Amino acid sequence: MNDRIVLDNVSRFYGEVLGVNRVTLSVPPGITSLVGPNGSGKTTLMNLITGLVRPTRGSIQVLGISPSDPEKLFRVCAYATQFDSFPRGMTGFQFVYSYLRLSGMSHDDCQRTTAFAIGRVNLGEAAHRKIAGYSKGMRQRIKLAQAIAHDPRVLVLDEPLNGLDPLVRAETIALFREFAAQGRHVIVSSHILHEVDTISDQVILLSNGYVVAEGQIRGVREEMSEHPMQVIIRCTRANVLASRVFEQDHVVEVRLHADGGGLLVKTRDADRFYRALNHLALDGVGIESVAPADDNVNSLYEYLIGGEESTR
Amino acid sequence: MIGQWLSQIGLVIRLEMGKTFFSRRGLWVYLLALAPVLIWLAHSMIELNQRQERQALNAAHPVSTAALRSIQRGMIIDDVVKQVGEPFAKREFRRPNINFAMYQYTDGDNVFSFQFQDDRLMNIGERDRDTIPKDSLVFASVFQFFFLRLAVFFGCVGVFTNLFRGEMLDKSLHFYLLTPIRREILAVGKYLAGLIATVVIFCTSTFLQLAALSLHFTGSEISDYLAGGGWGHVASYVGVTAAACLGYGSIFLAAGLLFKNPIIPAATVLVWEGANIFLPAALKKVSVIFYLQSLSPVVAPPDANMPALQKLLVTAAEPATPAVAVLGLLTLTILVLAVAARKARKLEINYSTD
Numbered sequence: 001m002n003d004r005i006v007l008d009n010v011s012r013f014y015g016e017v018l019g020v021n022r023v024t025l026s027v028p029p030g031i032t033s034l035v036g037p038n039g040s041g042k043t044t045l046m047n048l049i050t051g052l053v054r055p056t057r058g059s060i061q062v063l064g065i066s067p068s069d070p071e072k073l074f075r076v077c078a079y080a081t082q083f084d085s086f087p088r089g090m091t092g093f094q095f096v097y098s099y100l101r102l103s104g105m106s107h108d109d110c111q112r113t114t115a116f117a118i119g120r121v122n123l124g125e126a127a128h129r130k131i132a133g134y135s136k137g138m139r140q141r142i143k144l145a146q147a148i149a150h151d152p153r154v155l156v157l158d159e160p161l162n163g164l165d166p167l168v169r170a171e172t173i174a175l176f177r178e179f180a181a182q183g184r185h186v187i188v189s190s191h192i193l194h195e196v197d198t199i200s201d202q203v204i205l206l207s208n209g210y211v212v213a214e215g216q217i218r219g220v221r222e223e224m225s226e227h228p229m230q231v232i233i234r235c236t237r238a239n240v241l242a243s244r245v246f247e248q249d250h251v252v253e254v255r256l257h258a259d260g261g262g263l264l265v266k267t268r269d270a271d272r273f274y275r276a277l278n279h280l281a282l283d284g285v286g287i288e289s290v291a292p293a294d295d296n297v298n299s300l301y302e303y304l305i306g307g308e309e310s311t312r
Numbered sequence: 313m314i315g316q317w318l319s320q321i322g323l324v325i326r327l328e329m330g331k332t333f334f335s336r337r338g339l340w341v342y343l344l345a346l347a348p349v350l351i352w353l354a355h356s357m358i359e360l361n362q363r364q365e366r367q368a369l370n371a372a373h374p375v376s377t378a379a380l381r382s383i384q385r386g387m388i389i390d391d392v393v394k395q396v397g398e399p400f401a402k403r404e405f406r407r408p409n410i411n412f413a414m415y416q417y418t419d420g421d422n423v424f425s426f427q428f429q430d431d432r433l434m435n436i437g438e439r440d441r442d443t444i445p446k447d448s449l450v451f452a453s454v455f456q457f458f459f460l461r462l463a464v465f466f467g468c469v470g471v472f473t474n475l476f477r478g479e480m481l482d483k484s485l486h487f488y489l490l491t492p493i494r495r496e497i498l499a500v501g502k503y504l505a506g507l508i509a510t511v512v513i514f515c516t517s518t519f520l521q522l523a524a525l526s527l528h529f530t531g532s533e534i535s536d537y538l539a540g541g542g543w544g545h546v547a548s549y550v551g552v553t554a555a556a557c558l559g560y561g562s563i564f565l566a567a568g569l570l571f572k573n574p575i576i577p578a579a580t581v582l583v584w585e586g587a588n589i590f591l592p593a594a595l596k597k598v599s600v601i602f603y604l605q606s607l608s609p610v611v612a613p614p615d616a617n618m619p620a621l622q623k624l625l626v627t628a629a630e631p632a633t634p635a636v637a638v639l640g641l642l643t644l645t646i647l648v649l650a651v652a653a654r655k656a657r658k659l660e661i662n663y664s665t666d
Contacts, residue, residue, distance in 0.1 A: 014662070052486060052661040074492040081490075083663065085483035089330065101323050102491040104316055146487075 002064040003029055005049060005154065005185060010058035012044055018209040019044035023058070025214060027187070030201035031180045034189040035297060037305060040206040042189040043082060046156050049187070050079040062154055075103065078147035082158040084139060086131045092118060092142045093127040100149050117149035118142070122171065136163035144172065154185040161190060173199050197297045207305045220300055227303045228252050228266040230293035231273065236286035238263050244285070248276050264293060320493050324501025325508065332471055332509035337478060341470045341510075344463040345517035348454065349524050356527035359442055363421070363528065366441075369400040370420035377419040383426065387433045389413065392426060399426075444529060444537045448545065451525055452608065455549060459521070460604055461585065464514050464556045466578070471510050472564035473574035475502040476656070486661045499656040503565050503649060510557040518553040522546055548609035555607060555641055559600035562645040566652035569659065597632075597640055606637035 005027040012019035020041040034042040047053040048060055051067030065072045086095060097114040105113065118127045121141040126134065131142060140163050147155060155176075161169050176186045176199060190196050196203065203220065205213040213220045235241050242254045242263050250273060253266040267273040270292075281287050294303075332338065375396045383392055392415065393399075399415035406412070413428040425437035440446075479485035488498055526534050534542075560581075567577035585601045596602045632640060 047661065050490065052489060054658070054660060070489065071492050071494050074490055079490050081486055083483045083486065087327075087331075087479075087484045087487065088335075088482065098323075098327055099487055099491050102320055102488075102493050104319065104492075 003183070005063070005187070006061045007045075007048070008059050010048060010055045010060060012048060012053060013056045019053070020048070020206070020209045020211075023211050025204065025211065027185065027204075028202070029180070029183050029185050031176055031186045031188065031199050033196040033200040033203045033297070034187065034206060035196055035203055035301060036206035039208075040305075041209040042206055043158055044209075045204075045206065046079065046081075046158055046187065046189065050077060050156055052079070052081075074152075075150070076152055077154040077156065078150065078152040079156040080143040080147040080158065080160060082162075084136070086139070086142075088132075089130065091128050091130055092123060092134070092138075092145070095131055095142060096146045096149050099146060103150050105150075113149055117145040120148065120175065121145045122168070137165060137168060140164055141168065141172075144175075148175075148179075152184070154187070155179055156187045158189050160188055161195060169195075200297070203297055203300070205300060205304050212304045213300060217295065217297055217300065227294070227299075228268050229270040229273070229295070230299075231265045231267065231270070232262065232289075232291050232293045233265065233277070234262040234288040236261075236288070241280060241285045241287075244280055244283075245273075245276070248273065262288075317494070317497050320497050321501040321504065324488075324493075324498060325505045328475070328502055328505030329509070331478075332475075332505050333512075335474070335478070337474055338470055341467045341513060344467045344470075345513045348459050348463060349517055349520045351454070352451075352521050352524035353527070356524055359528040363441065366418045366423065367420045369418050373398060373400045373417065375417050375419060377422070380417055380419055380422075380424045383424075383433065383436065385433050385436065389415070389428055389431045389433075392433060442528065444526075444533055444542075447525055451522070455518075455521075455552075456605060456608060459518070460552070460556050461582075461601065463517070464510070464553060465560055465582065465585070467514060468506075468510055468557060468560035468564050469567075469574060469578045472503070472506045472561045473568035473578075475506050475565055475568060476659075477568040477572075477574060480663060483663045489659065489661060495656040495659060496653040499565070499569075499653045500649070503561060503652070506565065507557055507561050510561060511554045514553045514557055515550045518549050519546070522549065545609045548607065552604055552607045552609075555638070556600065556604050558645055559603070559641050562648040562652065563600070566648050566655065569652050569655040598644070600641065600644065603632065603637040603641040603644070606631040607634055607641075 005025070007023050007025045010023045011021045018041075023041075023045065034045060036042050044053065048055055049062060049067060051070055051073060054068065060067050062073060062077055065076065067073055087098075090098070093114060096117055097110055100110050100114055101107070115124075115127070118124055121144050123138060123141050123145060126138060131139065134142065140160065144157070144160060147157065161172060164172060173195070176188065179186050180201065188196075188199070197217065200217065202216050203214065204211055205220075233241065238256055238260055242256055245251055245263070245265055246254050248267070250269040251265055251267045253264075255264040257263060265273065274290075277287070277290065293299075379396050383396065387395075396417055399417050401416040402413070404411070404413045411428075411430050413431070415426045415428070417424045417426070421441040423439045425439075426433055427435040427437070476485065479488075489495070526537075529537075538546075563581060564574065564578070567574050567581075571577050585599050588596055588599045588601050591599075631637075
């Protein structure tokens, strides 16, 4: 279990205000996205994992290390917070170098490592300029450089893609993937759901301080039996296929596309539906493509949180 | 492990140095340190100017000190003038049935005022020029009342409360808390950075104050003073200033960690330190000023002519021996730092409410 981030019945209250409540998680390596509306507890959860706040109840272990032991924790963990503020008067290089030196590296190693980290976020040319003169995107990148500089096994990033232009965004996502591919943890929070969908190995959906779902996106979706799975099928004889599909007892709704070249099917049992579809295909219905329509974070968010949001 | 902690303390000090010495928030600390230097400089300039005036008057109306001191009460004006010549200033006024006159002389250093009633000398006033013993007593009062209790006190409020609280306001404290450093080590590193800054600023101020004060004395007066224990006084004043930074620094570091608004603890400590003279012996020891007064190189009991209020301010009622005072101050500092380190260990980042 030492390669996991484990939260056991963790609650955090700010006076009478709930931060997170009864959170129990065991996060494996890979890219994990924290998703939820403002005030859902994403930042509190990240602050708890990194010891910036302490749980009112429960316990946390990051690769077997307690967040109350920063001396050990921050040798394996790094956190780029959402705060867009920096120590006054520092250049990007000084910023990364100074805090890296506290980890005990020698001056030469620190210089080399700092230059490498800044290079990884493509900020080499601006490294010796004052951070105060950086753009929002550059400030995000220098925070990222500072976080990755000591090569952590756990990288916690609060809204890391905010303010980045599309090219840098793609480069940053590639960096996350590289980290995850090496068996490390990358925990990101984001509001941009389609990006979460693209980059995440697993998601944690939060609402009002509670974890409403966690795990791989598909797995979470399959467990939501109250929301039938939606499948889009493009085919040549859509009306014929629609009538055959509707004979299945687990299919609850079929809609023909306006162009007559496809249909949307809602089913309570995706596995049985796909098996049935194979038989129908063998019977001569010309199926061009089959794709899940709500097997993504956006749909999960809509089903699990969107309803609550709209009723609030 | 200890080597690593020491190295981290050194790195924190280096990181903090720029902030403690050159922060915009800390500009007024320099003004506080500079103010008494300017006061003593002004005092010396005025004193030098007055001496030049007295010497010019003495050149115009030459008279020796011995001749002036030979004048006795009861002498008549004509005899006085015959003995010491015409005064540099003469005032005469009449009341029904009585004539008053005041003749002023100077030997170049001191001013003598002879007051006559119906032509007979009734009173002799003498305003002596400033001497080092006289000025050192005044310096002791200003040092203890203004410099330690106000300038160093509020300077330490400004520097030490900002070590943590200032970074919370700037929303940059979390960068420290996200490094592999024990929070206690961070607190010690920041404290030492603040201590170095305040010791440099205020000890320099103390030294400059003494230098400014000595400007109006002659070279031989200063040499005699320094040879007769003056260097010890200088060292003591600088040492007491450093001790004040040590003690007040720990208190305001803790205050910056424990309170969101440092004005409240600063006011409370100011009242407590001010009320120290009225406290019972046991409670006196829970204050910085008690130990500082015990360490101050002022003659106790002070000059018999010193006003009662001034006497109260410059003397400790039951002064501790220097060894006890140093030990007491160190104990107080370590206890307060332990509280601060404990608070730092449990520190949370919640800028929105800070």
